[in-house]
Amino acid sequence: MSKERGSLSIHSENIFPIIKKWLYSDHDIFIRELISNGCDAITKLKRLNGMGEIDLKDETNFSIKVVLDKEAKTLTFIDNGIGMTGEEVKKYINQIAFSGAEDFIKTYKDKGDQEQIIGHFGLGFYSAFMVADHVEIYTLSYQEGATPVKWNCDGGTEFEMQEGKGRKRGTEITLHLGEEGEDFLNEYTVKSTIEKYCSFMPYPIYFEEVGKEPEKDEEGNIIVEEPKALNETQPLYLKHPNDCTEKDYKNFYRDTFRDFKEPLFWIHLNMDYPFNLKGILYFPKLNTEFEPMEGQIKLYNNQVFVADNIKEVIPEFLLLLKGVIDCPDLPLNVSRSFLQNDGFTRKISDYITRKVADKLKSLFKTERENFEKFWEDIHPFIKFGVLRDDKFYDRVESLLLYKTVEGKYLTLEEYLEKQGDQEEKNIYYTNDSNQQAQYIRMLRENDLEVLSLEHSIDAAFISHMEMKKTHVHFKRVDSEIADLLKESDDAEDKEVITKETETLTNIFKKVLNKEEIKVQLESLKSEEVTGMVTLSEDSRRMQEMMERYAMGGLEAGMIPNEEILVLNKKHPLIQYMLHHGEEETELMKLIPQQVYDLIMLSHQPLSPERMTDFIKRSNDMMKQMIS
Protein backbone atom coordinates (compact mmCIF):
# COMPACT_ATOMS: atom_id res chain seq x y z
CA MET A 1 0.00 0.00 0.00
CA SER A 2 1.36 3.39 -0.90
CA LYS A 3 2.10 5.91 1.78
CA GLU A 4 -0.72 8.38 2.40
CA ARG A 5 -1.12 11.51 4.48
CA GLY A 6 -4.30 13.32 5.37
CA SER A 7 -6.36 14.99 8.08
CA LEU A 8 -8.55 13.07 10.44
CA SER A 9 -12.21 13.89 10.10
CA ILE A 10 -14.77 14.02 12.84
CA HIS A 11 -18.35 12.96 12.39
CA SER A 12 -20.28 15.73 14.12
CA GLU A 13 -23.39 13.60 14.72
CA ASN A 14 -21.36 11.30 16.94
CA ILE A 15 -19.07 13.76 18.58
CA PHE A 16 -21.67 16.40 19.40
CA PRO A 17 -23.50 14.37 22.06
CA ILE A 18 -20.14 13.74 23.71
CA ILE A 19 -19.34 17.44 23.85
CA LYS A 20 -22.78 18.22 25.23
CA LYS A 21 -22.90 15.51 27.84
CA TRP A 22 -19.38 14.73 28.89
CA LEU A 23 -17.13 17.67 28.35
CA TYR A 24 -18.13 19.42 31.52
CA SER A 25 -18.60 17.67 34.79
CA ASP A 26 -21.14 20.12 36.19
CA HIS A 27 -24.36 21.11 34.53
CA ASP A 28 -24.36 24.61 35.90
CA ILE A 29 -21.15 25.46 34.11
CA PHE A 30 -23.01 26.80 31.04
CA ILE A 31 -23.69 29.94 33.08
CA ARG A 32 -19.98 30.51 33.56
CA GLU A 33 -19.26 29.80 29.89
CA LEU A 34 -21.92 32.11 28.47
CA ILE A 35 -21.16 34.95 30.88
CA SER A 36 -17.43 34.68 30.26
CA ASN A 37 -18.10 34.82 26.51
CA GLY A 38 -20.00 38.04 27.15
CA CYS A 39 -17.06 39.38 29.19
CA ASP A 40 -14.66 38.44 26.41
CA ALA A 41 -16.87 40.24 23.90
CA ILE A 42 -16.70 43.42 25.99
CA THR A 43 -12.96 43.07 26.63
CA LYS A 44 -12.32 42.72 22.90
CA LEU A 45 -14.38 45.80 22.16
CA LYS A 46 -12.53 47.84 24.77
CA ARG A 47 -9.24 46.52 23.50
CA LEU A 48 -10.05 47.67 19.95
CA ASN A 49 -11.00 51.04 21.37
CA GLY A 50 -7.74 51.19 23.30
CA MET A 51 -5.79 50.41 20.16
CA GLY A 52 -7.62 53.16 18.30
CA GLU A 53 -9.30 50.71 15.90
CA ILE A 54 -12.73 52.01 16.93
CA ASP A 55 -14.05 54.98 18.82
CA LEU A 56 -16.40 54.13 21.68
CA LYS A 57 -16.69 57.80 22.58
CA ASP A 58 -17.86 58.04 26.19
CA GLU A 59 -19.48 54.66 26.38
CA THR A 60 -18.79 53.11 29.77
CA ASN A 61 -21.79 51.10 30.86
CA PHE A 62 -20.64 47.71 29.68
CA SER A 63 -22.53 44.92 31.32
CA ILE A 64 -24.08 41.51 31.06
CA LYS A 65 -27.71 40.88 31.73
CA VAL A 66 -29.21 37.51 32.56
CA VAL A 67 -32.97 37.38 32.04
CA LEU A 68 -35.17 34.60 33.32
CA ASP A 69 -38.60 34.05 31.80
CA LYS A 70 -40.34 31.30 33.72
CA GLU A 71 -43.40 31.30 31.50
CA ALA A 72 -41.48 31.03 28.25
CA LYS A 73 -38.99 28.69 30.00
CA THR A 74 -36.04 30.67 28.73
CA LEU A 75 -32.84 32.05 30.14
CA THR A 76 -31.20 34.81 28.09
CA PHE A 77 -27.67 36.20 28.28
CA ILE A 78 -27.26 39.70 26.88
CA ASP A 79 -24.00 41.57 26.46
CA ASN A 80 -23.11 44.86 24.80
CA GLY A 81 -19.75 43.63 23.58
CA ILE A 82 -18.19 43.24 20.19
CA GLY A 83 -21.01 41.18 18.58
CA MET A 84 -20.49 38.90 15.58
CA THR A 85 -20.89 39.29 11.85
CA GLY A 86 -22.52 36.52 9.84
CA GLU A 87 -19.07 35.40 8.79
CA GLU A 88 -17.91 35.21 12.40
CA VAL A 89 -20.93 33.20 13.44
CA LYS A 90 -20.14 30.74 10.66
CA LYS A 91 -16.51 30.57 11.69
CA TYR A 92 -16.70 30.55 15.47
CA ILE A 93 -20.10 29.08 16.26
CA ASN A 94 -20.74 26.70 13.39
CA GLN A 95 -17.26 25.29 13.61
CA ILE A 96 -17.05 23.52 16.89
CA ALA A 97 -13.75 23.92 18.71
CA PHE A 98 -12.74 26.95 16.71
CA SER A 99 -12.12 29.74 19.15
CA GLY A 100 -12.62 33.36 18.14
CA ALA A 101 -10.85 34.25 21.37
CA GLU A 102 -7.68 32.50 20.25
CA ASP A 103 -8.06 34.10 16.84
CA PHE A 104 -8.39 37.54 18.40
CA ILE A 105 -5.31 37.07 20.58
CA LYS A 106 -3.28 35.97 17.58
CA THR A 107 -4.44 38.87 15.44
CA TYR A 108 -3.67 41.53 18.03
CA LYS A 109 -0.83 39.87 19.91
CA ASP A 110 1.65 42.60 19.03
CA LYS A 111 -0.55 45.39 20.24
CA GLY A 112 -0.43 45.00 23.98
CA ASP A 113 -2.12 42.43 26.16
CA GLN A 114 -3.26 44.23 29.27
CA GLU A 115 -6.74 42.85 29.54
CA GLN A 116 -7.20 39.15 29.49
CA ILE A 117 -9.40 37.08 27.27
CA ILE A 118 -10.95 34.06 28.93
CA GLY A 119 -11.97 31.79 26.02
CA HIS A 120 -9.46 29.40 24.71
CA PHE A 121 -10.80 26.13 23.39
CA GLY A 122 -13.82 27.14 21.30
CA LEU A 123 -16.18 24.77 23.05
CA GLY A 124 -17.77 26.71 25.91
CA PHE A 125 -20.80 27.95 23.97
CA TYR A 126 -21.96 24.38 23.36
CA SER A 127 -22.31 23.78 27.09
CA ALA A 128 -25.66 25.59 26.61
CA PHE A 129 -27.02 22.37 25.14
CA MET A 130 -26.48 20.58 28.45
CA VAL A 131 -29.62 22.34 29.68
CA ALA A 132 -31.34 23.69 26.55
CA ASP A 133 -33.29 21.93 23.82
CA HIS A 134 -33.01 24.89 21.55
CA VAL A 135 -30.65 27.87 21.47
CA GLU A 136 -31.03 31.16 19.64
CA ILE A 137 -28.41 33.81 19.03
CA TYR A 138 -29.15 37.38 17.99
CA THR A 139 -26.02 39.34 17.36
CA LEU A 140 -24.87 42.57 15.82
CA SER A 141 -21.22 43.26 15.21
CA TYR A 142 -19.58 46.55 16.22
CA GLN A 143 -18.45 46.95 12.60
CA GLU A 144 -20.03 49.78 10.73
CA GLY A 145 -22.91 48.74 8.54
CA ALA A 146 -22.93 45.21 9.95
CA THR A 147 -26.08 43.18 9.45
CA PRO A 148 -27.74 41.67 12.50
CA VAL A 149 -27.70 37.90 12.51
CA LYS A 150 -30.17 35.39 13.91
CA TRP A 151 -28.92 31.85 14.46
CA ASN A 152 -30.72 28.94 15.98
CA CYS A 153 -30.16 25.29 16.57
CA ASP A 154 -32.24 22.64 18.27
CA GLY A 155 -29.34 20.60 19.54
CA GLY A 156 -28.93 18.40 16.49
CA THR A 157 -26.18 19.04 14.00
CA GLU A 158 -28.34 21.35 11.86
CA PHE A 159 -28.56 25.08 12.38
CA GLU A 160 -30.47 27.93 10.76
CA MET A 161 -29.01 31.34 10.08
CA GLN A 162 -30.74 34.42 8.71
CA GLU A 163 -30.75 38.16 8.93
CA GLY A 164 -31.96 39.34 12.30
CA LYS A 165 -34.06 42.34 13.17
CA GLY A 166 -32.41 45.68 13.97
CA ARG A 167 -30.78 45.54 17.37
CA LYS A 168 -28.18 47.21 19.40
CA ARG A 169 -24.56 46.14 19.20
CA GLY A 170 -23.78 43.00 21.11
CA THR A 171 -25.08 39.49 21.52
CA GLU A 172 -28.18 37.96 23.02
CA ILE A 173 -28.23 34.22 23.54
CA THR A 174 -31.52 32.61 24.51
CA LEU A 175 -31.67 29.12 25.96
CA HIS A 176 -35.01 27.32 25.76
CA LEU A 177 -34.56 25.17 28.80
CA GLY A 178 -35.40 21.51 28.44
CA GLU A 179 -36.04 18.89 31.09
CA GLU A 180 -32.39 18.82 32.10
CA GLY A 181 -32.39 22.55 32.63
CA GLU A 182 -35.58 22.91 34.63
CA ASP A 183 -33.64 23.74 37.80
CA PHE A 184 -32.59 26.96 36.16
CA LEU A 185 -36.16 28.21 36.02
CA ASN A 186 -35.62 29.06 39.64
CA GLU A 187 -34.37 32.57 40.39
CA TYR A 188 -32.36 31.45 43.38
CA THR A 189 -30.55 28.69 41.42
CA VAL A 190 -29.59 31.09 38.65
CA LYS A 191 -28.41 33.80 41.00
CA SER A 192 -26.41 31.48 43.22
CA THR A 193 -24.75 29.87 40.20
CA ILE A 194 -23.77 33.31 38.95
CA GLU A 195 -22.38 34.08 42.39
CA LYS A 196 -20.48 30.81 42.46
CA TYR A 197 -18.68 31.21 39.15
CA CYS A 198 -18.84 34.86 38.31
CA SER A 199 -18.55 36.80 41.55
CA PHE A 200 -15.31 38.47 40.45
CA MET A 201 -15.89 38.75 36.71
CA PRO A 202 -14.72 42.06 35.28
CA TYR A 203 -18.05 43.55 34.13
CA PRO A 204 -21.24 43.98 36.12
CA ILE A 205 -23.72 41.15 35.83
CA TYR A 206 -27.40 41.98 36.36
CA PHE A 207 -30.27 39.61 36.86
CA GLU A 208 -33.85 40.23 35.80
CA GLU A 209 -36.98 38.16 35.91
CA VAL A 210 -39.69 38.77 33.33
CA GLY A 211 -43.10 39.47 34.79
CA LYS A 212 -41.93 39.51 38.37
CA GLU A 213 -44.27 41.45 40.65
CA PRO A 214 -42.42 44.59 41.71
CA GLU A 215 -41.81 44.99 45.43
CA LYS A 216 -44.08 47.45 47.22
CA ASP A 217 -43.74 49.39 50.44
CA GLU A 218 -46.33 49.34 53.26
CA GLU A 219 -48.46 51.93 51.50
CA GLY A 220 -48.55 49.92 48.32
CA ASN A 221 -46.10 52.10 46.38
CA ILE A 222 -43.73 50.33 44.06
CA ILE A 223 -40.19 50.39 45.42
CA VAL A 224 -37.85 51.53 42.70
CA GLU A 225 -34.36 50.24 43.30
CA GLU A 226 -31.21 50.84 41.34
CA PRO A 227 -30.27 47.57 39.65
CA LYS A 228 -27.49 45.98 41.65
CA ALA A 229 -24.78 43.85 40.07
CA LEU A 230 -24.36 40.34 41.46
CA ASN A 231 -20.60 40.49 41.20
CA GLU A 232 -17.62 42.52 42.38
CA THR A 233 -15.80 43.66 39.26
CA GLN A 234 -12.72 44.90 41.13
CA PRO A 235 -12.06 42.24 43.77
CA LEU A 236 -9.70 43.28 46.52
CA TYR A 237 -7.02 40.77 45.62
CA LEU A 238 -6.40 42.57 42.31
CA LYS A 239 -5.51 45.79 44.09
CA HIS A 240 -2.04 46.59 45.27
CA PRO A 241 -1.52 45.67 48.95
CA ASN A 242 -0.62 49.30 49.69
CA ASP A 243 -4.08 50.35 48.59
CA CYS A 244 -5.94 47.94 50.87
CA THR A 245 -6.91 48.68 54.45
CA GLU A 246 -7.42 46.23 57.29
CA LYS A 247 -11.15 46.88 57.02
CA ASP A 248 -11.07 46.06 53.29
CA TYR A 249 -9.42 42.71 54.00
CA LYS A 250 -11.88 41.84 56.73
CA ASN A 251 -14.89 42.82 54.63
CA PHE A 252 -13.61 40.84 51.66
CA TYR A 253 -13.15 37.82 53.90
CA ARG A 254 -16.64 38.10 55.33
CA ASP A 255 -18.31 38.59 51.95
CA THR A 256 -16.37 35.87 50.18
CA PHE A 257 -16.49 33.13 52.80
CA ARG A 258 -19.59 34.20 54.69
CA ASP A 259 -17.56 33.75 57.86
CA PHE A 260 -18.47 36.28 60.47
CA LYS A 261 -15.54 35.54 62.72
CA GLU A 262 -12.63 37.80 61.94
CA PRO A 263 -9.60 36.20 60.33
CA LEU A 264 -6.37 36.26 62.35
CA PHE A 265 -4.15 37.63 59.62
CA TRP A 266 -3.74 37.37 55.90
CA ILE A 267 -1.19 37.23 53.13
CA HIS A 268 -1.71 39.23 49.99
CA LEU A 269 -0.07 37.43 47.09
CA ASN A 270 0.95 39.69 44.28
CA MET A 271 3.27 38.34 41.67
CA ASP A 272 3.85 39.35 38.06
CA TYR A 273 6.97 37.44 37.25
CA PRO A 274 7.83 34.64 36.29
CA PHE A 275 4.12 33.98 36.42
CA ASN A 276 1.12 36.07 37.11
CA LEU A 277 -0.60 35.30 40.39
CA LYS A 278 -2.74 37.37 42.70
CA GLY A 279 -4.69 36.39 45.73
CA ILE A 280 -5.28 36.65 49.44
CA LEU A 281 -4.82 33.82 51.92
CA TYR A 282 -6.51 34.16 55.27
CA PHE A 283 -5.67 32.36 58.49
CA PRO A 284 -9.07 31.72 60.00
CA LYS A 285 -9.83 31.57 63.68
CA LEU A 286 -10.49 28.02 64.77
CA ASN A 287 -13.84 27.46 66.39
CA THR A 288 -13.09 24.71 68.82
CA GLU A 289 -10.37 22.14 68.92
CA PHE A 290 -12.88 19.47 68.07
CA GLU A 291 -14.37 21.08 65.04
CA PRO A 292 -12.74 19.71 61.89
CA MET A 293 -10.30 22.14 60.37
CA GLU A 294 -11.72 22.89 56.99
CA GLY A 295 -10.50 25.62 54.74
CA GLN A 296 -11.51 26.74 51.33
CA ILE A 297 -9.22 28.04 48.66
CA LYS A 298 -11.06 29.29 45.63
CA LEU A 299 -9.07 29.20 42.48
CA TYR A 300 -9.74 31.71 39.70
CA ASN A 301 -8.41 32.11 36.24
CA ASN A 302 -8.77 35.67 34.99
CA GLN A 303 -11.49 36.39 37.55
CA VAL A 304 -13.44 33.31 36.46
CA PHE A 305 -13.99 30.71 39.13
CA VAL A 306 -12.28 27.42 38.30
CA ALA A 307 -12.77 25.22 41.34
CA ASP A 308 -12.30 24.96 45.06
CA ASN A 309 -9.29 23.42 46.72
CA ILE A 310 -7.31 22.26 43.71
CA LYS A 311 -4.56 20.15 45.20
CA GLU A 312 -2.14 20.51 42.31
CA VAL A 313 -1.84 24.25 42.87
CA ILE A 314 -2.47 24.63 46.56
CA PRO A 315 -0.22 22.59 48.84
CA GLU A 316 -2.40 20.22 50.82
CA PHE A 317 -1.74 21.74 54.19
CA LEU A 318 -2.72 25.18 52.94
CA LEU A 319 -6.16 23.89 52.13
CA LEU A 320 -6.88 24.46 55.80
CA LEU A 321 -6.75 28.19 55.14
CA LYS A 322 -9.35 30.29 53.41
CA GLY A 323 -8.50 32.33 50.40
CA VAL A 324 -8.74 33.22 46.77
CA ILE A 325 -6.05 32.75 44.20
CA ASP A 326 -6.24 34.05 40.67
CA CYS A 327 -3.68 32.80 38.23
CA PRO A 328 -4.32 33.71 34.59
CA ASP A 329 -1.38 31.55 33.52
CA LEU A 330 -2.84 28.29 34.81
CA PRO A 331 -2.54 25.46 32.31
CA LEU A 332 -6.21 24.59 32.40
CA ASN A 333 -7.92 21.71 30.78
CA VAL A 334 -10.89 22.23 28.46
CA SER A 335 -13.39 21.88 31.23
CA ARG A 336 -11.29 24.24 33.37
CA SER A 337 -12.01 22.30 36.54
CA PHE A 338 -8.93 20.21 35.90
CA LEU A 339 -5.40 21.20 35.42
CA GLN A 340 -2.98 19.89 32.94
CA ASN A 341 -0.36 18.28 35.02
CA ASP A 342 2.95 19.96 34.46
CA GLY A 343 5.88 21.42 36.36
CA PHE A 344 4.33 24.84 36.21
CA THR A 345 1.65 24.05 38.79
CA ARG A 346 4.41 22.76 41.08
CA LYS A 347 6.15 26.15 40.81
CA ILE A 348 2.96 27.95 41.74
CA SER A 349 2.51 25.67 44.69
CA ASP A 350 6.10 26.27 45.84
CA TYR A 351 5.66 29.99 45.53
CA ILE A 352 2.56 29.96 47.71
CA THR A 353 4.29 27.83 50.35
CA ARG A 354 7.23 30.19 50.39
CA LYS A 355 5.03 33.23 50.77
CA VAL A 356 3.20 31.68 53.70
CA ALA A 357 6.47 30.80 55.41
CA ASP A 358 7.80 34.33 54.78
CA LYS A 359 4.73 35.88 56.34
CA LEU A 360 5.04 33.68 59.41
CA LYS A 361 8.70 34.55 59.69
CA SER A 362 8.07 38.25 59.52
CA LEU A 363 5.29 38.01 62.11
CA PHE A 364 7.59 36.04 64.38
CA LYS A 365 10.43 38.51 64.01
CA THR A 366 8.58 41.78 64.15
CA GLU A 367 5.41 41.00 66.08
CA ARG A 368 6.34 38.19 68.43
CA GLU A 369 3.62 39.15 70.89
CA ASN A 370 0.90 38.92 68.24
CA PHE A 371 2.43 35.79 66.82
CA GLU A 372 2.15 34.20 70.25
CA LYS A 373 -1.48 35.29 70.47
CA PHE A 374 -2.24 33.64 67.13
CA TRP A 375 -0.29 30.52 67.92
CA GLU A 376 -3.18 28.69 69.59
CA ASP A 377 -5.19 29.03 66.39
CA ILE A 378 -2.49 28.50 63.83
CA HIS A 379 -0.32 25.83 65.39
CA PRO A 380 -2.30 22.79 64.18
CA PHE A 381 -2.09 24.10 60.66
CA ILE A 382 1.64 24.91 60.87
CA LYS A 383 2.39 21.52 62.39
CA PHE A 384 0.42 19.84 59.64
CA GLY A 385 2.53 21.75 57.12
CA VAL A 386 5.70 20.72 58.91
CA LEU A 387 4.64 17.07 58.72
CA ARG A 388 3.66 17.27 55.08
CA ASP A 389 6.25 19.46 53.47
CA ASP A 390 9.95 19.32 54.19
CA LYS A 391 10.67 22.61 52.49
CA PHE A 392 8.07 24.29 54.65
CA TYR A 393 9.61 22.66 57.70
CA ASP A 394 13.03 24.06 56.80
CA ARG A 395 11.57 27.52 56.47
CA VAL A 396 9.54 27.63 59.68
CA GLU A 397 11.50 25.30 61.93
CA SER A 398 13.12 28.12 63.92
CA LEU A 399 9.84 29.89 64.61
CA LEU A 400 7.83 26.93 65.86
CA LEU A 401 6.55 27.79 69.30
CA TYR A 402 5.92 25.53 72.26
CA LYS A 403 3.49 26.59 74.93
CA THR A 404 4.50 25.81 78.48
CA VAL A 405 1.94 24.74 81.06
CA GLU A 406 2.18 28.25 82.49
CA GLY A 407 1.22 29.79 79.17
CA LYS A 408 4.66 31.01 78.08
CA TYR A 409 5.66 30.50 74.46
CA LEU A 410 9.18 29.31 73.74
CA THR A 411 11.03 28.20 70.66
CA LEU A 412 12.87 24.92 70.89
CA GLU A 413 16.13 26.80 71.13
CA GLU A 414 14.84 28.92 73.99
CA TYR A 415 13.59 25.84 75.81
CA LEU A 416 16.87 23.99 75.43
CA GLU A 417 19.04 26.96 76.40
CA LYS A 418 18.76 26.03 80.07
CA GLN A 419 20.14 22.57 79.46
CA GLY A 420 23.58 23.91 78.69
CA ASP A 421 26.00 22.09 76.45
CA GLN A 422 25.03 18.51 77.13
CA GLU A 423 24.72 16.54 73.93
CA GLU A 424 21.44 14.70 74.45
CA LYS A 425 18.61 16.98 75.45
CA ASN A 426 15.25 16.25 76.97
CA ILE A 427 12.02 18.06 76.53
CA TYR A 428 9.34 17.43 79.12
CA TYR A 429 5.78 17.64 77.98
CA THR A 430 2.28 16.80 79.02
CA ASN A 431 -0.48 15.60 76.75
CA ASP A 432 -3.11 15.97 79.45
CA SER A 433 -2.33 18.68 81.94
CA ASN A 434 -5.25 17.83 84.22
CA GLN A 435 -4.54 14.16 84.53
CA GLN A 436 -0.80 14.69 84.81
CA ALA A 437 -1.00 17.69 87.16
CA GLN A 438 0.87 15.90 89.94
CA TYR A 439 3.85 15.12 87.71
CA ILE A 440 3.85 18.62 86.28
CA ARG A 441 3.94 20.05 89.78
CA MET A 442 6.90 17.87 90.69
CA LEU A 443 8.87 18.92 87.61
CA ARG A 444 8.02 22.58 88.15
CA GLU A 445 9.26 22.34 91.74
CA ASN A 446 12.52 21.25 90.23
CA ASP A 447 12.50 24.27 87.95
CA LEU A 448 11.90 22.25 84.81
CA GLU A 449 9.66 23.74 82.13
CA VAL A 450 6.84 21.51 80.96
CA LEU A 451 5.41 21.95 77.50
CA SER A 452 1.78 21.48 76.79
CA LEU A 453 1.45 19.33 73.70
CA GLU A 454 -2.17 18.37 73.99
CA HIS A 455 -3.57 18.71 70.47
CA SER A 456 -4.35 15.59 68.48
CA ILE A 457 -1.65 16.49 65.96
CA ASP A 458 1.05 16.70 68.63
CA ALA A 459 1.84 12.98 68.86
CA ALA A 460 2.81 12.90 65.18
CA PHE A 461 4.54 16.26 65.51
CA ILE A 462 6.70 15.04 68.40
CA SER A 463 7.86 11.99 66.44
CA HIS A 464 8.61 14.19 63.45
CA MET A 465 10.70 16.61 65.49
CA GLU A 466 12.66 13.76 67.04
CA MET A 467 13.37 12.43 63.57
CA LYS A 468 14.60 15.84 62.46
CA LYS A 469 16.58 16.60 65.61
CA THR A 470 18.14 13.39 66.67
CA HIS A 471 19.76 14.77 69.85
CA VAL A 472 16.42 15.86 71.27
CA HIS A 473 14.09 13.53 73.15
CA PHE A 474 10.56 14.33 74.13
CA LYS A 475 9.60 12.83 77.47
CA ARG A 476 6.10 12.82 78.81
CA VAL A 477 5.98 14.04 82.41
CA ASP A 478 5.13 10.60 83.69
CA SER A 479 7.95 8.87 81.85
CA GLU A 480 11.31 7.96 83.36
CA ILE A 481 11.61 11.17 85.34
CA ALA A 482 12.37 9.72 88.79
CA ASP A 483 16.07 10.41 88.35
CA LEU A 484 15.35 14.09 87.94
CA LEU A 485 13.32 14.30 91.08
CA LYS A 486 15.45 12.35 93.51
CA GLU A 487 18.10 13.67 95.80
CA SER A 488 21.65 12.57 95.14
CA ASP A 489 22.03 9.15 96.65
CA ASP A 490 25.80 8.94 96.97
CA ALA A 491 25.59 8.41 100.69
CA GLU A 492 23.02 5.65 100.43
CA ASP A 493 24.07 2.15 101.15
CA LYS A 494 23.26 0.11 98.05
CA GLU A 495 22.66 -3.00 100.03
CA VAL A 496 20.16 -1.34 102.34
CA ILE A 497 18.28 0.10 99.39
CA THR A 498 18.04 -3.30 97.70
CA LYS A 499 16.75 -4.84 100.85
CA GLU A 500 14.18 -2.14 101.46
CA THR A 501 13.03 -2.28 97.88
CA GLU A 502 12.53 -5.98 98.19
CA THR A 503 10.48 -5.52 101.37
CA LEU A 504 8.21 -2.99 99.71
CA THR A 505 7.88 -5.08 96.57
CA ASN A 506 6.69 -8.00 98.62
CA ILE A 507 4.21 -5.88 100.52
CA PHE A 508 2.62 -4.50 97.35
CA LYS A 509 2.71 -7.82 95.55
CA LYS A 510 0.80 -9.46 98.35
CA VAL A 511 -1.71 -6.78 99.16
CA LEU A 512 -2.50 -5.94 95.57
CA ASN A 513 -2.21 -9.46 94.36
CA LYS A 514 0.00 -8.20 91.53
CA GLU A 515 2.93 -10.47 90.78
CA GLU A 516 4.47 -8.30 88.07
CA ILE A 517 4.72 -5.08 90.06
CA LYS A 518 8.06 -3.25 89.84
CA VAL A 519 9.09 -1.04 92.73
CA GLN A 520 11.84 1.53 92.88
CA LEU A 521 12.77 3.28 96.12
CA GLU A 522 14.07 6.84 95.92
CA SER A 523 14.53 9.81 98.19
CA LEU A 524 12.47 12.30 96.25
CA LYS A 525 13.13 15.97 96.76
CA SER A 526 9.52 16.59 97.61
CA GLU A 527 8.47 15.28 100.96
CA GLU A 528 4.80 15.57 100.16
CA VAL A 529 4.42 12.83 97.62
CA THR A 530 4.33 9.17 98.52
CA GLY A 531 5.46 8.26 95.06
CA MET A 532 4.52 8.06 91.43
CA VAL A 533 4.09 5.68 88.55
CA THR A 534 6.46 6.10 85.66
CA LEU A 535 6.35 4.55 82.25
CA SER A 536 8.97 3.91 79.69
CA GLU A 537 8.50 6.61 77.03
CA ASP A 538 9.29 4.15 74.24
CA SER A 539 7.04 1.31 75.27
CA ARG A 540 4.19 3.72 76.01
CA ARG A 541 4.47 5.26 72.57
CA MET A 542 4.61 1.84 71.00
CA GLN A 543 1.48 0.83 72.84
CA GLU A 544 -0.34 3.99 71.81
CA MET A 545 0.61 3.40 68.21
CA MET A 546 -0.66 -0.17 68.33
CA GLU A 547 -3.93 1.00 69.82
CA ARG A 548 -4.31 3.67 67.18
CA TYR A 549 -3.60 1.49 64.19
CA ALA A 550 -4.59 -1.89 65.65
CA MET A 551 -1.48 -3.27 63.97
CA GLY A 552 -1.63 -6.56 62.09
CA GLY A 553 -2.64 -9.23 64.60
CA LEU A 554 -0.65 -7.73 67.46
CA GLU A 555 -2.53 -6.65 70.50
CA ALA A 556 -1.55 -3.68 72.59
CA GLY A 557 -1.03 -5.90 75.62
CA MET A 558 1.76 -7.77 73.82
CA ILE A 559 4.12 -4.88 74.30
CA PRO A 560 5.44 -5.14 77.85
CA ASN A 561 4.00 -2.48 80.04
CA GLU A 562 7.04 -1.04 81.74
CA GLU A 563 5.23 0.60 84.60
CA ILE A 564 7.33 1.36 87.67
CA LEU A 565 6.03 2.26 91.08
CA VAL A 566 8.50 4.84 92.39
CA LEU A 567 8.16 5.25 96.16
CA ASN A 568 9.45 8.17 98.17
CA LYS A 569 11.65 6.98 100.96
CA LYS A 570 11.23 10.24 102.79
CA HIS A 571 7.48 9.97 103.14
CA PRO A 572 6.21 8.85 106.59
CA LEU A 573 3.80 6.32 105.08
CA ILE A 574 6.60 4.60 103.18
CA GLN A 575 8.72 4.73 106.30
CA TYR A 576 5.86 3.14 108.22
CA MET A 577 5.65 0.29 105.72
CA LEU A 578 9.40 -0.22 105.90
CA HIS A 579 9.31 -0.41 109.67
CA HIS A 580 6.37 -2.71 109.89
CA GLY A 581 7.61 -5.05 107.23
CA GLU A 582 5.33 -7.88 106.49
CA GLU A 583 3.16 -7.61 109.57
CA GLU A 584 -0.29 -8.91 108.97
CA THR A 585 -2.17 -6.01 110.55
CA GLU A 586 -5.25 -4.24 109.27
CA LEU A 587 -3.21 -1.05 108.84
CA MET A 588 -0.57 -2.85 106.81
CA LYS A 589 -3.28 -3.89 104.39
CA LEU A 590 -4.91 -0.54 104.25
CA ILE A 591 -1.87 1.68 103.77
CA PRO A 592 -0.34 -0.03 100.70
CA GLN A 593 -3.75 -0.24 99.02
CA GLN A 594 -4.55 3.38 99.66
CA VAL A 595 -1.05 4.60 98.75
CA TYR A 596 -1.15 2.63 95.52
CA ASP A 597 -4.58 3.93 94.52
CA LEU A 598 -3.63 7.50 95.29
CA ILE A 599 -0.48 7.22 93.23
CA MET A 600 -2.41 5.62 90.41
CA LEU A 601 -5.08 8.31 90.53
CA SER A 602 -2.60 10.98 89.61
CA HIS A 603 -1.47 8.86 86.71
CA GLN A 604 -4.66 7.66 85.06
CA PRO A 605 -8.32 7.09 85.93
CA LEU A 606 -8.87 4.00 88.09
CA SER A 607 -10.85 1.09 86.73
CA PRO A 608 -14.49 1.12 87.92
CA GLU A 609 -13.83 -1.77 90.35
CA ARG A 610 -10.73 -0.15 91.84
CA MET A 611 -12.55 3.14 92.12
CA THR A 612 -15.45 1.52 94.01
CA ASP A 613 -12.99 -0.13 96.39
CA PHE A 614 -11.07 3.08 96.84
CA ILE A 615 -14.16 5.07 97.75
CA LYS A 616 -15.37 2.42 100.18
CA ARG A 617 -11.95 2.19 101.85
CA SER A 618 -11.68 5.96 102.17
CA ASN A 619 -15.12 6.18 103.76
CA ASP A 620 -14.29 3.36 106.16
CA MET A 621 -11.14 5.16 107.22
CA MET A 622 -13.08 8.32 107.97
CA LYS A 623 -15.71 6.37 109.89
CA GLN A 624 -12.94 4.93 112.03
CA MET A 625 -11.60 8.39 112.70
CA ILE A 626 -14.87 9.54 114.25
CA SER A 627 -15.69 6.38 116.14
Ligand SMILES: Nc1ncnc2c1ncn2[C@@H]1O[C@H](COP(=O)(O)OP(=O)(O)OP(=O)(O)O)[C@@H](O)[C@H]1O
Ligand atom coordinates in the same frame (compact mmCIF):
# COMPACT_ATOMS: atom_id res chain seq x y z
N1 LIG B 1 -21.32 36.68 23.42
C1 LIG B 1 -20.45 36.61 22.42
N2 LIG B 1 -20.09 37.73 21.75
C2 LIG B 1 -19.21 37.69 20.73
N3 LIG B 1 -18.60 36.54 20.31
C3 LIG B 1 -18.94 35.39 20.91
C4 LIG B 1 -19.86 35.36 22.00
N4 LIG B 1 -20.00 34.07 22.38
C5 LIG B 1 -19.16 33.34 21.60
N5 LIG B 1 -18.52 34.13 20.72
C6 LIG B 1 -17.54 33.72 19.73
O1 LIG B 1 -17.61 32.31 19.59
C7 LIG B 1 -16.35 31.71 19.89
C8 LIG B 1 -16.55 30.33 20.44
O2 LIG B 1 -17.11 30.43 21.74
P1 LIG B 1 -16.92 29.29 22.79
O3 LIG B 1 -17.52 29.69 24.07
O4 LIG B 1 -17.44 28.02 22.19
O5 LIG B 1 -15.35 29.15 22.92
P2 LIG B 1 -14.27 30.11 23.54
O6 LIG B 1 -14.91 31.09 24.44
O7 LIG B 1 -13.44 30.65 22.42
O8 LIG B 1 -13.36 29.06 24.32
P3 LIG B 1 -13.72 28.16 25.59
O9 LIG B 1 -14.16 26.85 25.07
O10 LIG B 1 -12.43 28.12 26.29
O11 LIG B 1 -14.81 28.92 26.30
C9 LIG B 1 -15.70 32.70 20.80
O12 LIG B 1 -14.29 32.55 20.80
C10 LIG B 1 -16.15 34.02 20.22
O13 LIG B 1 -15.35 34.39 19.11
